[in-house]
Amino acid sequence: MKKLLGYLFLILGLILINQKIAASQSNELKLKKITINTKDQKFYKIGTDIRGRVEGMEWINRFYGYTENNKLIGLIEIFTFLNDGVRNFEGRVNKWFRGVAFQNNSESGCEDINKIFFKKIDFKINVACLSVRKIKADELSSPNFNQAEYVPFTMRNKIIMKFIKEKQVLIPDQMIRAEHYFYQSGKINWILFSSAMDVNSEEYISKFINQTVENHQNFEEQLRLSKLVRFDFTEKLKITKETKEKPEKKKKITQTDNSNDVVQQIKDLKELYESGFLTEEEFNKAKNKLLK
Numbered sequence: 001m002k003k004l005l006g007y008l009f010l011i012l013g014l015i016l017i018n019q020k021i022a023a024s025q026s027n028e029l030k031l032k033k034i035t036i037n038t039k040d041q042k043f044y045k046i047g048t049d050i051r052g053r054v055e056g057m058e059w060i061n062r063f064y065g066y067t068e069n070n071k072l073i074g075l076i077e078i079f080t081f082l083n084d085g086v087r088n089f090e091g092r093v094n095k096w097f098r099g100v101a102f103q104n105n106s107e108s109g110c111e112d113i114n115k116i117f118f119k120k121i122d123f124k125i126n127v128a129c130l131s132v133r134k135i136k137a138d139e140l141s142s143p144n145f146n147q148a149e150y151v152p153f154t155m156r157n158k159i160i161m162k163f164i165k166e167k168q169v170l171i172p173d174q175m176i177r178a179e180h181y182f183y184q185s186g187k188i189n190w191i192l193f194s195s196a197m198d199v200n201s202e203e204y205i206s207k208f209i210n211q212t213v214e215n216h217q218n219f220e221e222q223l224r225l226s227k228l229v230r231f232d233f234t235e236k237l238k239i240t241k242e243t244k245e246k247p248e249k250k251k252k253i254t255q256t257d258n259s260n261d262v263v264q265q266i267k268d269l270k271e272l273y274e275s276g277f278l279t280e281e282e283f284n285k286a287k288n289k290l291l292k
Contacts, residue, residue, distance in 0.1 A: 054150045176205065184225065
């Protein structure tokens with residue numbers, strides 16, 4: 001009888017463990033305003049969030065992983081900094097973000113150095129960057145943000161390495177990485193998505209970039225970005241590993257909704273100029289670009 005009860009408790013324990021694992025896996029990942037649909041790949045949360053507050057403003061750094069047969073297939077990192085209405089610190093937050101995202105090296109998310117695909121819009125108070133690059137097995141925690149103040153980014157590598165060691169996960173020699181960075185008047189969000197694939201296949205890279213574009217457009221909607229800092233993906237992208245950013249097609253202004261949209265964007269530009277975030281030269285250059 002005791003043996004039978006022991007077996008029953010063992011079976012119940014295994015069922016509960018499996019239910020807990022299943023519950024932790026999801027193809028829809030959420031952190032504040034960011035939602036990521038990973039389709040048929042069910043990611044699970046890795047480790048504990050890195051989180052804290054600076055002058056009352058909350059920040060959160062979270063990681064998700066996806067494996068198959070003990071091989072790392074996908075790794076997602078989300079960072080969000082919630083500056084809710086604390087405008088007094090906007091200049092400091094802007095400086096902090098630029099120190100993190102605009103490093104002068106190939107890892108930098110907002111600098112076009114050794115990227116397969118790259119786009120950037122920088123209006124000082126509003127910034128959007130999108131890049132795709134190859135990373136090596138020892139670059140999962142890149143870019144290196146360790147010198148940044150206030151946030152203990154050294155924990156990023158520790159969380160990833162602990163996950164790999166405990167789960168005995170095999171890492172590909174190379175992966176493809178998409179990086180999305182957003183800065184909006186003191187609010188910061190970035191999403192880093194690493195995927196295992198044949199990094200020498202033009203077909204796979206093209207599909208990955210197309211999916212990255214779709215993801216970026218979803219993030220633009222979720223964060224309610226001004227049209228001023230939304231990228232113009234005028235056609236479905238077919239990018240090979242040698243392809244650089246295609247020149248955007250110039251849109252002819254007509255007396256339709258497009259005209260109203262341009263007027264609104266010029267108003268947004270003027271607001272940035274009058275707030276001191278754009279110089280007169282930068283304002284005129286951006287305005288002329290919209291009017292062409």
